[in-house]
Amino acid sequence: MALDKNEVLEGLIEIIVDETGADPGDIDPDKTFADDLDIDSLSMMTILTLAEDRFDVEIPDDSIQTLQTVQDAVDFIAGD
């Protein structure tokens, strides 16, 4: 069953804010993790691990390469 994308976005933003201390208002779906949000690879792994836990999905380790933007991650988690 596909997850609601708005709920996934909301939850993902919460995880990113917790990990990075970023202002939630600065996190738009179009932002890239690496360049716009300044998230390094270990922080990205942390975020994806916490997202797996929260949404009960499996995100393969190599998807860190393909999930460039917040929206990419939302789509993957929601099962697009």
Add this chain to the structure above:
Amino acid sequence: MSAVPGVVVTGLGATTPLVGDVETTWRAALAGRPGAHALDNDWAERYGLAVDFAATLAVAADAVLSGPERRRNDPSAQYALIAARQAWADAGAPAVAPERLAVVMASGIGGLQTMLGAWDTVRDRGARRLLPLTVPMLMPNSPAAAVAIDLGARAGAHAPVSACASGAEALVTGARLIAQGLADVVVAGGTEAAIHPLTLGAFAKMQALSRRSDSPETASRPYCVTRDGFVMGEGAGAVVLESAGHAQARRARTYARLAGAGSSSDAYDVAPPDPTGQGQARAMRAALAAAGPAVAETLAHVNAHATATPAGDAIEARAITSVLAEALGSPERAALVPVSATKSMTGHLLGAAGAVESIFAILALRDRLAPPTVNIQRLDPEVTCHVVRDRPEPLPAAGPLAAMNNAFGFGGHNMALLFATA
């Protein structure tokens, strides 16, 4: 022996079971306020623990650090950051080249909470759920690394490990770095965050912990005939050590000189200290010898290791008595030197103890006031040194003074630090 000419203390920081900073911790210690209390959890019932009390941090790290700082650091590194930032600010954030600034931040046990929490995760939910910073958070050098990153210290970041002597060994190491010309400024201290059913259970099993669950506040009773072990504590202490020349050049406020640092090892047993106290006495003598006879004969106060174990307190008291008599030239003078066991208030901060108690020794010199030892109902007649009881005791009002801090650790690690009025 380690001669440490021209090392001064210019900043202090701490977060303890009494309160969250140095000055109020010191005032609470002078007032004889104990920090131990019953734990607000079900550990005793759930795990069959014999001890269900401890001296936990008075001001939680959550109230001081940001969310990401807490999530990326084990509590031991969190406490170290809090104490180190206080000490750095207290020293006036010295302008120093990063390549001349070092950190020595010790922990007795390391990132225990991270390690055990991560194992729970692997066992219950599988290795996929492990967080990527697990190893950097659990390693015992993580507090030193965290502080070095925070302050931009590039002359070296060290993490000496010697159980309950670790915090004192950090100051010994820091003084040597400056004396050897390897750094101008060193942030040195100890941290511990190891209150957990595993440690409470294991320390209790070795008969090291007080069992007075009915009265946590009076459980830590060093030198009392009815003492039955230490009370586990947590927290961190840090000092800014500086070469005297560097401190003078920037007109820094100086608390004290670190006049001598001594270390020795018992080579006796991994748990109890050598019952003759020879190793402890050698560390104290080394610190006094490094400072020289002119400083040694001004020795006016000892902050003892005194954890409140039946054997340990008596062994150290004998060693103190004999070393004082040598330093001061007579047993009569030695018998007048006020000895304080501040673990009666703070509990035993393990790897942080030597740092926090060195801070107490430094402030005793500043205020010319020895802090009390509380909870002594009847002084153990085997304790022949002069114990400060219940109320602070004034030190000589004029003239140069020196104060010693002792810290000893499982494994037979002995550290002694000698501070002198600036």
